[in-house]
Amino acid sequence: MFFGARARQRGTRAPLALGAGLAGLTVVGPALAGAPPKVGPPMQTGPENTLGGLSDSEIWGAIRHEAFGIATSQRPEDGVLIDADGWWWTELRMPSGPLVQGAIWFLLIVILAILLFAIVRGRIRLEGGRAGIRIPRFSLTQRVVHWTVAALFIIMALSGLVILFGRPLLIPVFGHGATSVMASAAMQAHNLMGPVFAVSILTLFATFLPGNLPSQDDIGWILKGGGLFGGHPHAGRYNAGEKAWFWTATLAGVVLSVSGILMLFPDNLAPWVAELAYGFPRARDLLHLAEIGHVVAAVIMIGFALGHIYLGTYGNEGAFEGMVDGTVDLNWAREHHDLWAGEMSGGSAGTGAAAEPAE
């Protein structure tokens, strides 16, 4: 079976982020004397050849069986099967390397800090009870965007963490077989949902920008520790903590989107961008940077998100309903966003209580 021919017929392989290492390589023929590798994915019993080409495992299988490669690509790096210059990256990225270990420790510390805060400070309750007057806080558009982003974020974060922590954390617990299944599932979901998540982050930015620009009140808020340890510093529509989350999510979102898209198109987009950046199409260096940026941004965003989720649900009484109904209790607004509450009750807070303005 001359499976290289098939690979060419079917054109480019699927964009596989993790398949970046095989960029541009086309295996044109197996140098196998006796037993050719089984054609078709190894554990496949379902419909045949629906992948639209060779899978990585087939190609690697062939390489391991001493297939020789002739690069059809003319790009200088594509003839290189193993990139010695990439060793620094390999060391950085391996399960015991600083990237993965740092991520594990960072997230552990965040979780412990939240637990500690929950125990010490407890739930931040409405001190004055409920006023029973609702004031509008988030429009329907904002709520839909928020929860769409949230749902996509959870899918992206969980699948991303499976990919990142598979070898150090999952294999020891579930073994190789189950982890490979999980990793495959996670990678496919991650790659497919990624572009949707990127678009959703952009809409998040557009819909939540008003009110999130830095202001003078932020300084006082930060100096008083955000009232997390008692007291209620002044705050406008959003306090400095929320603003920090907004900008973190936006910046991390941009980094994640850009690096993610580069990794989605290692064969087409990355060399082209590398050419722009370095003057020659050295995609591998670019992809190394992209992956590091992707991991760092993701881990920061996940850590911050854990805090956000805690404060948005149990941690802060009266906050969650704002993002569901769109309205908050007047006392909640006074305690957490006094300046904004002032504006609102000066303006429309009395009359604008309709849960959803019709227009």
Added chain:
Amino acid sequence: MSIIEFLEGPAWKASAAAFLIFAGWRLVVILTAGRRHPGAEPIGSPLLGAVGTTLRHFVPRPAFWRRPKVWFVSLAGYAFHLGLFAVLLFAAPHVAFIRDHILGLEWAALPRWGFIVAAEFAFAGLLTLWVRRFVDPVVRLVSRPDDHIAAGLTFLVMLTGCMALGEQSVALRAIHLGLAELWLVYFPFSSLMHTFTWVFSRAVTGAEAGRRGVHW
């Protein structure tokens, strides 16, 4: 019998049969209910009215273009439904499944990138529509548990489907197939039946509109 053999064999046949029988039964009950009035002496043609209304309701009429929600539901709705149809009928694994288990014939499948883009639109549409069900007081008020179950099951079928895209594991395929079968069995009992009822609904309204010489 392995799990995947079970799901591809008896379980598949049983769920497909349940789908056909119960959906068919529901349609029969709907269409034969109660007494039918003959209708007043027509001004216009009920038949043309039925066709007109069926077509007209594919696009919101200009009088409602001022309303953002009309745009949102229409665009998200089309993104979801068109994406879903493309994936359902033209994804390579589905084409093969339909050939092997349903019709015995096949047609051209979407290239992989086309399939992925379609799935992305479908996800974006379904997710935003479903999210709105929780946060818009209007739809939250009228949503039944079934509306959430239908959306949730569909979402899970789609999600497991895209997780099985690597086609490296029988387990993933089995999960997707099992959920799809569950979805099929649930379908006739749920609001997913609008897949079939939409055309009747528009048509009966249109027939009355045609009779009255108006354009509902």
Added chain:
Amino acid sequence: MTASDAPKRMDRQGDAPDTARVAAALEGFLAEFGPRASIYLNACVRCGLCAEACHFYLETGEAKYVPIGKVKPFEDAYHRTTGAFAWLMRAVGMAPRLTAAELEAWEELIYDSCNLCGRCTEVCPMGIDIAELVAEARHGMYHAGFVPDRLAEITRNAESRHSPFGTPEDFRRTIHAIEGEFGVSLPMDKPKADLLLTLAPGDLEEHHRSVVGLARILDHLGVDWTLSSDAFEATNFGYLSGNRELQAELTVRLVDKAKEIGASTILLPECGHAWTAARWELSRWYDGPLEGLRIRHIVEYLAEAVESGKLRFRQVRETATFHDPCQQIRRGGMERAARVVLAALGFDLRELPDHGETAFCCGGGGGVLSNARAEPLRLRAFELKRRQVEETGAHRFVTSCGQCRLSFDRGRAATGWDKAVESLIEIAAENLVEDTRDAG
């Protein structure tokens, strides 16, 4: 929450126990579960778009006014009794249970907050005729005795005294008074006539000039017409209240009278729901078209006479805007006819932002005008119309429905708006050019 416009307390008629009320409601609902209702109730995807068309939701922003939510008890009853899996749902205890409390709670939504205007159908992706469903739901509500008191009272008058306006005796007296007041003669109870003219209570109570206008136009056309003191009522409070038995009786009464006097036409006055009840709902009681008898509305009748050259008018030459009565236009097919008459009168028509088949209701349709307690809500709908009328900048404000006019007049009185609303028929009658008969 804003202070709601909803009534604080619901009305109930009679003293039947709750279980009997629920049973009666079910019986009324069951009679309505034909293929149409059945298809609709199985097609809704709960997208909520219908709210985007309904003036009650648009003006109040209150989610409870989402149209499809208004028929919940009706829908529950369907899934309990008639739906494809009703047996299964009952067996596993998941069938919705109808309670008197629910019926009572829905009284406001079914009667006060729906004009049966049909605008929501136009936006519904499934094209569901929610107005039809609400009208059907009223059938059960009426039987259960959950009707707004004022509407129930008017309906009882229609039943016991011949008409909400009064008895045949009251009618004769009023017609004589109008004859005296305007110096016209109005033929009554002729044993034979080609056309039976019917009137609405509003014509007899307030809009006497409309009666005179109708007479003048018919005389001008040389029609052999009559009023009938035992079949004069054009409106149908059976239809509005959900009393289907009365609805049948009122329709059959008109048809029988017309047959008795050998009329070829029953002419309906400037009223919207009269047209719906007599023209479109007729087939509930008659299988097939009526032999040799047509039910006509004065608006289409007038337009036809204009187009055949039998009527000519002095030219008004002023700007005007026109309120499209829902039952005549969106649900009645006379959008063009009304504009033919307006154009013949020489009006420079400035259409409302929403006009024709997508016009908004005046707020009074579907029995809401007769339902006194619904006034605060009705005024919200009126506000929308008022804004749109002012937006046109037109001098005159014309419509072709007496109920709409009453509804606007109440709204004007409550809000101090000085824009008079005029009758198309009255304007037409006043501007008739008398010599056309020779010309024609």
